[in-house]
Structure formats: C-alpha cells, structure tokens
Amino acid sequence: MAGSGKTSFVQRIHAHLHQKERPTYLVNLDPAVYQVPFDPNIDIRDTVNYKEVMKQYGLGPNGGIVTSLNLFATKFDQVMALLEQRSQTHDYMIMDTPGQIEVFTWSASGQIITETLASTFPTVVAYVVDTARCVSPVTFMSNMLYACSICYKTRLPFVLVFNKSDLVDAQFALDWLKDYESFNEAIASETTYIATLARSMGLVLEEFYTQLRAVAVSAFTGAGMDDFFEAVDAAVVEYNEEYKTMLQTLRQKRVEAETSERQAQLRRLAEDMQSGGHTILNARPPLDPSEDSRLEEESGRIMASFLRSQQLPHDDLDDDEEDDDDRHHRHR
Numbered sequence: 001m002a003g004s005g006k007t008s009f010v011q012r013i014h015a016h017l018h019q020k021e022r023p024t025y026l027v028n029l030d031p032a033v034y035q036v037p038f039d040p041n042i043d044i045r046d047t048v049n050y051k052e053v054m055k056q057y058g059l060g061p062n063g064g065i066v067t068s069l070n071l072f073a074t075k076f077d078q079v080m081a082l083l084e085q086r087s088q089t090h091d092y093m094i095m096d097t098p099g100q101i102e103v104f105t106w107s108a109s110g111q112i113i114t115e116t117l118a119s120t121f122p123t124v125v126a127y128v129v130d131t132a133r134c135v136s137p138v139t140f141m142s143n144m145l146y147a148c149s150i151c152y153k154t155r156l157p158f159v160l161v162f163n164k165s166d167l168v169d170a171q172f173a174l175d176w177l178k179d180y181e182s183f184n185e186a187i188a189s190e191t192t193y194i195a196t197l198a199r200s201m202g203l204v205l206e207e208f209y210t211q212l213r214a215v216a217v218s219a220f221t222g223a224g225m226d227d228f229f230e231a232v233d234a235a236v237v238e239y240n241e242e243y244k245t246m247l248q249t250l251r252q253k254r255v256e257a258e259t260s261e262r263q264a265q266l267r268r269l270a271e272d273m274q275s276g277g278h279t280i281l282n283a284r285p286p287l288d289p290s291e292d293s294r295l296e297e298e299s300g301r302i303m304a305s306f307l308r309s310q311q312l313p314h315d316d317l318d319d320d321e322e323d324d325d326d327r328h329h330r331h332r
C-alpha cells in the first residue's frame with residue numbers, strides 16, 4: 001500500500017543482509033519515486049522518463065506510471081539476462097514496486113514482470129502494511145482483502161509484513177489473524193453496515209489466514225528482520241515444492257493446447273485445399289521456433305502434395321521448400 005514503508009523496508013533488508021555479508025541486488029520498479037534512499041543496481045528511471053511519458057501521451061500520474069511500466073516490461077528480457085548473471089553472486093534480489101495496487105498488481109506489465117521473475121527464480125511477494133492504519137478492525141479487513149486479492153492474483157508464496165511496529169505493537173493484528181473470536185470481539189461494538197460486512201468477511205477469510213505467514217517488523221529500528229527472513233525461507237520452500245510444479249504443469253498445458261490448435265489448423269487447411277476453398281488461419285505467436293519450422297515444413301508438404309494432385313507444372317513449385325521425399329517422388 002502507498003506510504004506503508006516499502007522503500008524504507010527495502011533499505012532495511014539491504015542493511016540487514018549487508019551486515020550478515022550476504023550480497024543483495026536491488027531493483028527500483030517505481031518510475032515516479034522522487035528519491036530512493038538506497039543505490040539501486042537497476043532503476044526503471046534510467047530507462048523511462050516518467051514525466052516525459054505523461055507529457056507525450058497526455059496522461060495523469062497513474063496513467064504515467066502504468067505506461068512507464070509497460071515500456072519497461074518490453075525490455076524486461078534484458079533485465080532478466082542481467083539478473084540471471086548476477087544471481088551467481090547475489091543471494092537475494094529485491095524489487096521495490098510502485099505503491100498503488102492497480103498500477104502494479106493489477107496491471108498487465110506488473111503481471112508480466114512478476115511471472116517472468118517467478119518462472120526463473122524462487123519468488124516471494126512481501127505485502128507491506130502500515131500497522132498504525134490497521135488498528136481499526138474495518139481498515140484491517142480492507143487491508144486483508146487487498147492481501148488476499150494479491151495472493152490469489154500472483155499465486156506466489158506470500159509474506160504479510162506489519163511494518164512500523166515501533167509506532168504501534170502489531171501483536172493485535174497477529175492475534176486477529178490467528179483467532180477470529182478476538183477480531184469479532186474488537187468489532188462487536190460497531191453496528192454499521194460496513195462493520196457487519198467486515199465481520200462476515202473475517203469468517204470468509206479464515207481459511208486464507210491459515211495459509212498466511214505474517215510478521216511484525218520496523219523498517220525504522222530493524223526489529224523483526226530475523227522473523228521476516230525465517231518466513232521468506234519457508235516461502236522459498238513452498239515455491240520449490242508447489243509453485244514450480246504448478247508452473248511446469250501450466251507450461252505443459254499451454255504447449256499441448258498450442259500443438260493441438262496448430263494441428264487443427266493444419267487439418268482445416270488440408271480440408272479446405274481439398275475442397276478448393278480458402279481458410280483464414282488465426283495468427284498465433286509461435287511457442288517454440290523449432291516447433292514452428294517443423295509445422296511450416298509439414299504445411300509445405302501438404303501444399304506440395306495438393307499442387308501435385310492438381311497436376312500443376314513443376315516450375316510452379318519452389319524447389320527450396322520441398323523436402324527430399326517430394327523431389328524423389330517427382331523425378332520418378
């Protein structure tokens with residue numbers, strides 16, 4: 001959430017790991033941040049000029065951030081190449097994201113960036129909450145709904161971070177997560193519609209809470225950092241055991257869907273040519289270039305055999321596109 005202390009927390013993580021002599025690689029993904037209190041290794045502001053984007057496209061602040069992120073996402077393969085290289089020497093890579101949920105979590109570029117990272121590295125989402133803004137059970141509930149939506153959107157291992165615990169002890173929030181009755185008691189005196197809704201939502205989210213790792217920290221004092229890294233380590237185990245398998249299954253399904261779609265297209269093409277009609281093929285990006293060239297060869301063969309069956313003169317066929325079987329067949 002905006003102002004919850006994400007940037008300060010990133011700075012604290014960096015300091016904490018530096019003290020333990022564990023090198024970290026820092027990435028700033030917020031194009032609109034004015035000043036970053038650490039020296040990022042990669043900074044979106046070096047690639048995209050947020051103010052210029054706003055001016056050129058006639059956009060407001062949020063539109064400017066989304067468009068800057070979109071532009072950056074188009075170059076994310078270069079960032080990944082760098083990260084993969086640096087992962088040999090760095091234990092942790094930390095991405096500081098823009099605060100507004102709609103411009104990162106719910107944007108296409110945010111999803112591309114998150115999924116690309118997660119397809120290569122064990123990736124953990126840390127959702128930073130301002131504890132002082134959670135004291136009211138209703139605001140606590142709205143924060144938990146955000147957390148839940150991010151968790152289900154990214155489907156990545158998740159750590160809920162109650163920051164600014166130097167200002168307000170976060171124990172009340174950890175208790176509300178563990179024990180619905182204590183939350184219910186806190187909200188019992190409120191009779192507004194929104195309080196009743198929050199009570200019902202508390203029941204709905206009970207299942208979600210059981211899977212949550214929640215820690216109390218202070219980016220200001222450094223309290224709770226060991227708890228945070230314990231939670232991150234557990235989240236990495238979860239990534240390796242569950243997310244990676246899910247990712248591989250999803251990839252496999254996508255490849256299978258693409259292959260069967262291509263085969264259907266080839267069948268339609270062959271049928272269409274036999275009936276002398278025309279088929280407009282859907283233009284779909286190839287998943288795998290070698291698969292694509294194999295299919296091109298196959299469609300070339302079908303085309304060649306169709307033309308032969310129509311007894312077109314030899315010169316109408318392009319020799320380069322024939323395979324050995326076709327050549328052999330015609331010489332005979």
Ligand SMILES: Nc1nc2c(ncn2[C@@H]2O[C@H](COP(=O)(O)OP(=O)(O)OP(=O)(O)O)[C@@H](O)[C@H]2O)c(=O)[nH]1
Pocket residue numbers: 001002003004005006007008009030033098099100163164165166167217218219220221
């Ligand atoms: N007391 C206290 N203040 C904090 C803590 N963490 C951050 N702050 C203060 O909270 C304010 C916001 O902190 P940032 O780190 O800029 O928050 P952010 O989430 O990155 O902000 P946006 O990028 O604008 O969304 C600053 O004034 C920080 O000094 C903390 O643990 N304790």
